[in-house]
Amino acid sequence: MEMNQYLDLFIEESKEHLQNCNDLLLKLEQSPEDLFIVNEIFRSAHTLKGMSATMEFNDLAQLTHQMENVLDLIRNEKLAVSSQVLDVLFLAADYLEEMVESIANGGNGQLNVETVVKQLQSLDSNQPLEIGNAPETVQVGKLTYDDYEWTVLSQSKDTDYQPFEVTVQLHKDCLLKAVRVFMVFETLEKNGEIIKSHPQATALEEEQFDFEFTVTILSSNTKEEIEIELLKISEIDAVEIIAIDLSQASEEVAVAVEETSLPTKKEVEVTQQQTSSFKQQSKHGTKTIRVNIERLDILMNLFEELVIDRGRLLQISQDLDHQGLQETVEHMSRISGDLQNIILNMRMVPIDTVFNRFPKMVRQLAKDLHKSVNLEIIGAQTELDRTVIDEIGDPLVHLIRNAMDHGIEKPEERLAKGKPQQGTIILKAYHSGNHIFIEITDDGAGINKDNVCRKAIAKGIIKEEEIASMEDQEIYQLIFSSGFSTAKEISDVSGRGVGLDVVKSIIESLGGYVTIQSNEGYGSTFSIQLPLTLSIISAMLVEVENEKYAIPLSSIIETAIIKKADIMKTHNQQVIDFRGKVVPLVSLQSIFEVNDVSEEIPETLSVVIVRKGDKLAALIVSSFIGQQEIVLKSLGDYLTNVFAISGATILGDGQVALIIDCNELIK
Template identity: 75%
Template sequence: AENSVARQQEEKKAGASSSSAKNSSSKTIRVNIERLDILMNLFEELVIDRGRLEQISRDLNNQELHETVEHMTRISGDLQNIILNMRMVPVETVFNRFPRMVRQLARDLDKKINLEIIGAETELDRTVIDEIGDPLVHLIRNALDHGVETPEIRKANGKNEEGTVILKAYHSGNHVFIEIEDDGAGINRDKVLAKAIKNGIVTGQAAVTMTDKQVFELILASGFSTAEKISDVSGRGVGLDVVKSTIESLGGTISIDSALGKGSIFSIQLPLTLSIISVMLTEIQKEKFAIPLSSIIETAIVKKSDILNAHNQRVIDFRGKVVPLLFLKEIFEVPVFEEEDEFYSVVIVRKGDKMAGLVVDSFIGQQEVVLKSLGNYLTNVFAISGATILGDGQVALIVDCNSLIK
């Protein structure tokens, strides 16, 4: 009996030590990203079939079929989250190399610079992480060289002689934002315009009517540089145009805000996942169009008589704001079969601080769809980001609200 008690105690100890070891090191496995892509593709097929099943169960109105399909929808939703999270990597992996780079550059430029990193645990799709490193390097070098002034100039302007560059990542909606903020000299509007006119990027007349934001975005044009002398860090006119094209190839956008003497913020907006999105399905005559929910503020029904004209553009008064209307029927040249009635269905969408109302014939409802690209033949289709296959086998085009608002 004593032996068996002793043995039990030994086993307990062994069990305890192995469980503590298990807690301290989490087991991981390396999987080729191509396999995850295949998994994602197969799952997308499942989502399409799920939509089809939902449609059939609605048509047949069979209770047992309803319940099974609902259960399947729930489970496939959880599955989708897991598959998407498998591809996610914290941006820390990219951010980690910047502190050393900033120290080195500050030494080369004879500047005092403090780099703050916020939100390094924010997660991004692996494919995006691989691509985003170089654009960020360019933007940080730009902030150090053009943004932050030398200690003497900062002192003379009554600032702390140590400049601060903040690199920040955060989630908002189904986008990830990465911001690079510096408390440097900001962007000199006149200097940028003078150079842009000299390089023939804009004409003198257009320059007068441009907003500050549009002027700042001129520095993203190719071959553009306001550096007086060419150094190892910058001044070759290569850099920001590459940044812009890389970010746009990932389906993201970059915007610039700046206050002269106070500093600048470069903000990069990237899509969280590139495949399954929630959309509002709408109908225009006999065609269906999907509008991503991430861009929609709300939907409204507008009387024909409430539409006003301003600067030969049709607008509505929406909660005290003037919102321009875009008639998708005209933009996409949809063949007309039936005449319109006196009410318009309007989807109010937003990009940044700009809003627009997309006029459709009717709303169908909200749905999760698989975003498929249009392939190699249809490369530059205006305002269409892709297509999806609906439950009844029809193809619906997915509207790209950003390019419509532009």
């Protein structure tokens, strides 16, 4: 079947449901009595099962199905939530995640799930033991049998065949119930002989039943075998098979049925209540739709065109001096301004989508490392650009692992140091200006500078004599050098040789920085500073002769007007004295070969002081136009590696202005 078009949707939704499962499992761990949470997990697992079965990812479906069985027991209060149960459920969720990941990466999602399925099944089969008097043979059955039927059933006593009542519960969203019924009948016929069904076969074919029906069969197979066969059919929620005790007289059966038919009704009511509570729950969640980010880009492009036309209209209305027109255009301007904000905000996603996978990761890691760690998340609603969100996950994973592995000490050690036994990691996100800050703070051992230095020297990253002149921050930054790992033994948690250097390079590629603060013995803070968005930046527009250029505000220190007399010369390089620092003077006019390069230097020069790290340069421009939010665009695939140009933007008048890459101008 051609499923490719649904695959993306499937992956996205599966991830969402898995995340939901994980969150809820964590909650369940906190309050094991809350059946509402169990219901919610059940719902997610159930949807997941349905989806994966449709997409024919059978391992995924099988595992979710087993998970669902266990959850079903819990919510029917037949199984208590113990840490053992939770561990298996977490394990199952891990497997599911792995499979979905494999599918997302183009794999087939196949994974050997047998072990975890067995574990789930063992929980499942514990059921009769835990509830003691399971209705195996005590209950005779749900159906009444007439004499003929009863005779047939009775006769089977002398053969290998045993009578069973098979109650099948269909998926509530099942659309083609008759088809499922047919499949069930077909399966049962393979396993034995069908004696009777309730409702009657004709009613079943016409779908005149809710979601449950019962079939009486004679079979030589065991009830487990039949159950397994039946569960292979999709959209079946549960199969209940009861062996019919033939020792009872038919009259008794009839009485028993009267009694048992009531609870069945109740059950239906209960499930209905459950469904309605699900519906109520789903209303609370924010409604979202998925939009391809490319479409947003197209929307943005179109909108920019609109902005350009708005500018032209504004000009025309002023020229015409028509009041009505002017008012309309002004109103339009305001609306398009609001529209712009909305479009820009559409690309913003709460960082929660990255953070939400950490609680589970920390839980698992803490177990593996035999440490006790409490993860606090602050500011999960902080929003940033989708493109940044996609990239920031891995670096954060590395940093959290690092904090747990190297930062937080073992419980005994902590007690010896007079700290609480449980370590704390605080993950905090917040906005500041045009940046977002993400901080990872642990109350662990902190960074031992001497160790870092010794290690760095041993690894040949720095020379011994350099250390004396290094500031704390510089020493800490050594941790991010490639080939640096302070862990004495390599664990599989962190310190695989790769790691922190990758973190640094990813963050820098996003236009951000990492800084470290540490207090030995009391913990460290890794602080990541990132631009809010990669597509919109604040820039200073300048003119060089008659060409317009944009300089990103993030690299500008300040603008200044200097006198010709202030220019000094050192080794053919013109420099100025800027607040006690010697700053080289760079003529954009000559670098960008703007026509008519005149040797004549005017009496006063406008300069923009830019920086790269702590190095400065003064760029000579003809005039400043002003500060503006600009949309960063690439020059396309054809023009690559243009010197000192990082991209382009479209100005209000529709013209293109190039964006200067100051990093390339400063050697």
